[in-house]
Structure formats: structure tokens, C-alpha cells
Amino acid sequence: MTVKELCESAGFSPICLPDPEREVEGGYCGDLLSWVMGRAKSGQAWVTIMSNINIAAVATLCDTSVIILSEGVMPDAGVAEAAEARGINIAATELPTYEAAVRVSQLI
Amino acid sequence: MRPAVCFIKADSSETGSDMSDSVKFRFDVDGSNFTTAGQASVQVKKNLRELGIPAEAIRRVSIAMYEGEINMVIHAHGGVAEVEVFEDKIVIVLSDTGPGIPNIELAMKEGYSTAPDNIRSLGFGAGMGLPNMKRYTDGMKIDTELGKGTTITMVVNF
Numbered sequence: 001m002t003v004k005e006l007c008e009s010a011g012f013s014p015i016c017l018p019d020p021e022r023e024v025e026g027g028y029c030g031d032l033l034s035w036v037m038g039r040a041k042s043g044q045a046w047v048t049i050m051s052n053i054n055i056a057a058v059a060t061l062c063d064t065s066v067i068i069l070s071e072g073v074m075p076d077a078g079v080a081e082a083a084e085a086r087g088i089n090i091a092a093t094e095l096p097t098y099e100a101a102v103r104v105s106q107l108i
Numbered sequence: 109m110r111p112a113v114c115f116i117k118a119d120s121s122e123t124g125s126d127m128s129d130s131v132k133f134r135f136d137v138d139g140s141n142f143t144t145a146g147q148a149s150v151q152v153k154k155n156l157r158e159l160g161i162p163a164e165a166i167r168r169v170s171i172a173m174y175e176g177e178i179n180m181v182i183h184a185h186g187g188v189a190e191v192e193v194f195e196d197k198i199v200i201v202l203s204d205t206g207p208g209i210p211n212i213e214l215a216m217k218e219g220y221s222t223a224p225d226n227i228r229s230l231g232f233g234a235g236m237g238l239p240n241m242k243r244y245t246d247g248m249k250i251d252t253e254l255g256k257g258t259t260i261t262m263v264v265n266f
């Protein structure tokens with residue numbers, strides 16, 4: 001399933017989707033950036049409550065398919081623009097991290 | 109691992125001096141700016157892709173370099189990052205003039221971190237950076253002197 005389809009089916013709000021056709025292959029949940037760097041795999045949807053600019057770099061280097069900001073978190077100022085420029089997809093949801101991840105798992 | 113010492117010496121030029129078939133990138137890492145932290149690693153990822161390096165090697169290099177780059181920003185007021193690409197391996201050298209690492213064995217332990225609270229609130233400070241660097245590379249060497257600085261050399265074969 002593509003990132004765009006996932007957002008539509010799951011009801012995640014797109015923040016920026018410069019690469020909407022990217023395929024979602026599994027998921028990873030985590031907020032400690034170097035933990036995510038060590039574990040997240042290419043193509044995964046990354047569910048996190050971290051909203052600062054460094055998530056764009058982490059997503060770029062881990063090559064995750066989309067950052068899903070959970071628990072009603074919104075990106076800090078400037079993050080969406082930076083992500084858009086780097087081709088990083090970001091979506092947001094009011095759902096808690098666990099439920100957001102379950103929804104990803106059910107849909108893909 | 110052999111050329112590590114040569115790189116540290118040949119630190120000024122941007123091409124691989126007398127070592128013929130290599131491409132070298134050099135970046136100044138700004139130690140005061142958190143919004144640009146990680147830029148050198150992101151740029152290296154792009155450059156390596158253009159050179160046609162295998163994806164898995166690019167991933168390992170850029171993740172290991174990112175961890176080192178962030179460490180230079182958080183713990184050492186910035187520094188210099190150099191990446192040299194050879195036919196079958198990539199060598200990353202990160203040098204800073206920060207406080208040095210008092211106990212390398214401790215610093216290498218998963219979960220050990222001296223990151224202050226304001227840095228932790230950004231998602232850093234899990235104490236996983238150095239372990240990740242070791243895990244993602246085929247060789248890693250830390251040269252450090254208290255009050256002088258730290259140079260970390262990493263090699264990724266492909």
C-alpha cells in the first residue's frame with residue numbers, strides 16, 4: 001500500500017506528502033532518535049511523538065516511507081518545509097502511538 | 109584500515125592526494141546549530157548515490173556518520189567530517205577539538221550518555237550513537253585526548 005492510500009484509509013492527516021506513491025513496508029515506533037537509527041528499516045512507517053527538525057534527517061538516513069506523528073503532536077515550525085524539500089512524507093494523527101501502529105499493521 | 113593515519117595527515121586537500129582512485133568529501137560541522145545538524149550526512153548520502161555505491165553501504169555509512177556528526181555537535185562544539193570513497197570501501201574520519209572522551213569503554217556501552225536534559229528533550233541521549241557506529245561499520249577506531257579532542261575513523265567495506 002502507498003503512503004497516500006495509507007493516510008486516506010487510516011484517517012491520518014497529511015502534513016506534507018512529497019512522495020505519496022512510496023510503498024509502506026511495515027512499521028517502527030520510537031522516540032529516541034539513535035534507537036530509531038539503529039533499528040528502523042527502509043520503507044517502514046515510523047510512528048513517533050518527536051516533532052523537531054532532526055526527525056527529517058533521521059527519516060532521510062533510515063529511508064523510512066513516512067513519519068506518522070501520533071498522540072496529536074504537530075511538527076515544529078519549519079519542519080514540514082524541510083521535509084517537503086527533502087522528499088520526506090509526514091502525516092499526523094490524534095491516535096496514541098499503539099493504536100496508530102495497529103492501524104498501520106491492519107491496513108498494509 | 110591501513111590508510112587511516114594518512115587521511116588524518118592529508119586533511120587539507122579535497123581530493124585524495126597521492127592515493128589515486130579515490131573521491132573525498134570534506135564538511136565543516138557547525139557546533140552551535142541544531143537545526144542544521146546532520147546536514148553533512150544527508151549530503152554524503154546524496155553524493156554516494158550519485159557515485160553508484162550499493163544502497164546497503166550508503167545506508168551504513170550515512171547512519172554511522174550521522175551519529176558521529178550529531179555527537180560532534182552535542183558533545184564537542186562541532187568539528188570536521190571527511191569521507192573518502194575507494195573502489196571497495198568508504199572511510200569516514202570525524203575530528204573535533206572538544207573535551208575528549210574520558211572513558212571509551214564506558215562511552216561505548218549501550219545506554220551510557222552524558223547528554224544534558226535540553227538535548228534529551230530533542231530525542232537524543234539514548235546512549236546508542238557510538239554502539240550504532242560500531243554496529244554499522246566494519247572497523248572503528250577512536251583516538252581521544254582529554255582537553256584536546258577526538259578523532260573517530262570508521263570503515264565500511266562493500
Ligand SMILES: Nc1ncnc2c1ncn2[C@@H]1O[C@H](COP(=O)(O)OP(=O)(O)OP(=O)(O)O)[C@@H](O)[C@H]1O
Nearest residue numbers: 034179183184215221222232233234235236237238
Ligand atoms: N565527539 C565526542 N566528544 C566528547 N564526548 C563524546 C563524543 N562522542 C561521544 N561522547 C561521549 O560518549 C557518550 C556516548 O555517546 P553516544 O553517541 O553513544 O550517546 P549520546 O550521544 O549521549 O546519545 P545518543 O547518541 O543515543 O543520542 C556521550 O554521552 C558523551 O559523553
Ligand SMILES: [Mg+2]
Nearest residue numbers: 175179237238
Ligand atoms: Mg550520540
